[in-house]
Amino acid sequence: MHELAIAENIVGTACSRAAGRPVRRVTVRIGALTAVVPDDMRFCFDVAAMGTAAHGAALDLDLCPAIIFCRSCQADKRLPDRIPLCPCGSADVTVTTGRELDVVSVETA
Numbered sequence: 001m002h003e004l005a006i007a008e009n010i011v012g013t014a015c016s017r018a019a020g021r022p023v024r025r026v027t028v029r030i031g032a033l034t035a036v037v038p039d040d041m042r043f044c045f046d047v048a049a050m051g052t053a054a055h056g057a058a059l060d061l062d063l064c065p066a067i068i069f070c071r072s073c074q075a076d077k078r079l080p081d082r083i084p085l086c087p088c089g090s091a092d093v094t095v096t097t098g099r100e101l102d103v104v105s106v107e108t109a
């Protein structure tokens with residue numbers, strides 16, 4: 001489970017952006033290719049936030065689908081799973097979205 005390490009990172013970012021104020025809500029954009037499980041993420045966030053300014057803060061997850069651009073099809077395709085391969089079978093693709101793991105906003109008290 002790599003969610004805890006990611007959650008610790010998110011809590012660290014949220015606390016530094018809050019600059020000492022208590023954190024109420026953190027919004028995080030998570031791409032489908034990051035393999036983060038939302039429920040695990042919420043649990044780990046609560047654990048990582050204990051004893052920090054983000055203790056008890058709400059975690060909003062903005063889930064992004066994985067989109068690739070396939071050079072064989074010359075088109076954007078939505079990936080059905082985490083394998084960066086076009087449904088046409090081509091591996092000549094560029095990942096457009098799906099690798100996001102960003103703290104979008106931090107709401108403080």
Ligand SMILES: [Zn+2]
Pocket residue numbers: 070071072073074086087088089090
């Ligand atoms: Zn294709």
